[in-house]
Amino acid sequence: MTYKLDAFQDMVEAFKLFPGIGTKTAERMAIFLLKSPLNKTQQFAQTLVTSKTRIRPCLECYLFTEEEICSICQDEKRDRGLICVIEEAKDALMIEKSVSFHGLYHVLMGKLSPLDGVGPENLKVESLLERVRKLKVREVILATGTDVEGEATALYLGELLEEENISVTRIAYGLPVGMGLDYADELTLARALEARRAL
Amino acid sequence: MTYKLDAFQDMVEAFKLFPGIGTKTAERMAIFLLKSPLNKTQQFAQTLVTSKTRIRPCLECYLFTEEEICSICQDEKRDRGLICVIEEAKDALMIEKSVSFHGLYHVLMGKLSPLDGVGPENLKVESLLERVRKLKVREVILATGTDVEGEATALYLGELLEEENISVTRIAYGLPVGMGLDYADELTLARALEARRAL
Numbered sequence: 001m002t003y004k005l006d007a008f009q010d011m012v013e014a015f016k017l018f019p020g021i022g023t024k025t026a027e028r029m030a031i032f033l034l035k036s037p038l039n040k041t042q043q044f045a046q047t048l049v050t051s052k053t054r055i056r057p058c059l060e061c062y063l064f065t066e067e068e069i070c071s072i073c074q075d076e077k078r079d080r081g082l083i084c085v086i087e088e089a090k091d092a093l094m095i096e097k098s099v100s101f102h103g104l105y106h107v108l109m110g111k112l113s114p115l116d117g118v119g120p121e122n123l124k125v126e127s128l129l130e131r132v133r134k135l136k137v138r139e140v141i142l143a144t145g146t147d148v149e150g151e152a153t154a155l156y157l158g159e160l161l162e163e164e165n166i167s168v169t170r171i172a173y174g175l176p177v178g179m180g181l182d183y184a185d186e187l188t189l190a191r192a193l194e195a196r197r198a199l
Numbered sequence: 200m201t202y203k204l205d206a207f208q209d210m211v212e213a214f215k216l217f218p219g220i221g222t223k224t225a226e227r228m229a230i231f232l233l234k235s236p237l238n239k240t241q242q243f244a245q246t247l248v249t250s251k252t253r254i255r256p257c258l259e260c261y262l263f264t265e266e267e268i269c270s271i272c273q274d275e276k277r278d279r280g281l282i283c284v285i286e287e288a289k290d291a292l293m294i295e296k297s298v299s300f301h302g303l304y305h306v307l308m309g310k311l312s313p314l315d316g317v318g319p320e321n322l323k324v325e326s327l328l329e330r331v332r333k334l335k336v337r338e339v340i341l342a343t344g345t346d347v348e349g350e351a352t353a354l355y356l357g358e359l360l361e362e363e364n365i366s367v368t369r370i371a372y373g374l375p376v377g378m379g380l381d382y383a384d385e386l387t388l389a390r391a392l393e394a395r396r397a398l
Binding site: 003004005006007008010011014017018019020021025027028029030031032033034035038041042044045046047048049050051052053054055063064065066070071072088089090092093096 | 202203204205206207209210213216217218219220224226227228229230231232233234237240241243244245246247248249250251252253254262263264265269270271287288289291292295
């Protein structure tokens with residue numbers, strides 16, 4: 001190919017670093033910038049860097065925040081007796097969207113993964129126990145993922161929290177809403193049957 | 200929702216400016232940056248701005264280039280008697296990928312669109328005629344789009360180039376490769392039948 005455009009390829013490669021962005025989409029995004037005036041690219045770049053600089057972990061729960069303490073930890077209306085444990089701060093964004101949880105969060109900042117050398121000491125476990133005691137929490141919901149590491153993390157925390165004499169729950173397994181049975185895998189189906197409820 | 204994160208929303212909105220990037224993808228991309236160290240965001244932003252700054256239109260054909268004259272116009276091996284007319288510089292990226300064209304390009308930088316106030320004087324038509332004469336071109340391939348404006352532009356250029364006593368061709372209509380007949384629209388199907396060839 002005679003037509004080489006390193007600067008374009010650099011852009012495409014930069015976009016391809018994002019999860020779920022393949023070559024086609026990366027090319028479309030780079031082409032969009034090529035077609036736009038320079039100041040649009042500068043503005044876009046500036047927005048990302050500024051936003052990223054403004055965001056840091058909450059000193060209490062490690063959620064993303066632009067202040068010292070996040071708006072959820074500051075909110076007097078949230079239920080302080082209920083803590084939802086999640087792997088990553090981003091998980092809270094999704095749970096908040098569902099508008100079905102009114103307690104506080106605690107971000108582990110990862111999940112147990114012996115193969116990657118991630119043990120309990122690498123996660124925010126110690127501070128979870130401290131908060132549970134300080135806030136006199138009555139229930140901890142373990143909302144780690146349903147993959148092997150997420151399960152192991154939930155199991156580990158469950159045993160640890162048992163000693164605190166509080167209620168420890170795990171988010172429900174089941175079918176995603178709006179999905180036909182034929183699309184579900186057997187394991188999910190088995191769990192959904194097991195956890196059936198009276199209508 | 201108690202959990203507001205303006206900086207995150209700013210990022211999401213920035214990503215959503217790109218064509219084909221919806222809220223879900225924009226959120227995933229923003230979350231990826233939130234999870235990565237700050238210098239990764241800075242690097243990404245820098246790559247885009249630097250690349251964009253390096254790229255400008257070729258003085259001959261208006262393709263994207265990092266020099267005065269693009270690598271295609273400079274390449275002695277390309278067929279200088281053959282010019283492919285395209286709407287946007289990005290179109291050349293796709294044609295080059297197909298490795299089926301060995302002439303030069305000419306970017307119109309738009310298409311005729313009376314409703315948007317785009318007439319021939321807003322396109323690189325004058326310089327196309329100059330190049331056709333200067334390079335003693337024997338064939339011009341009109342590769343503008345197959346939408347109404349693209350067709351009108353091709354028609355207009357076809358009439359204009361008729362006076363130059365050269366061969367003027369239009370890219371073929373037909374079925375996209377790898378597509379079943381049932382997915383084609385009637386107009387495409389009609390054109391594909393019309394342009395049928397002996398096996």
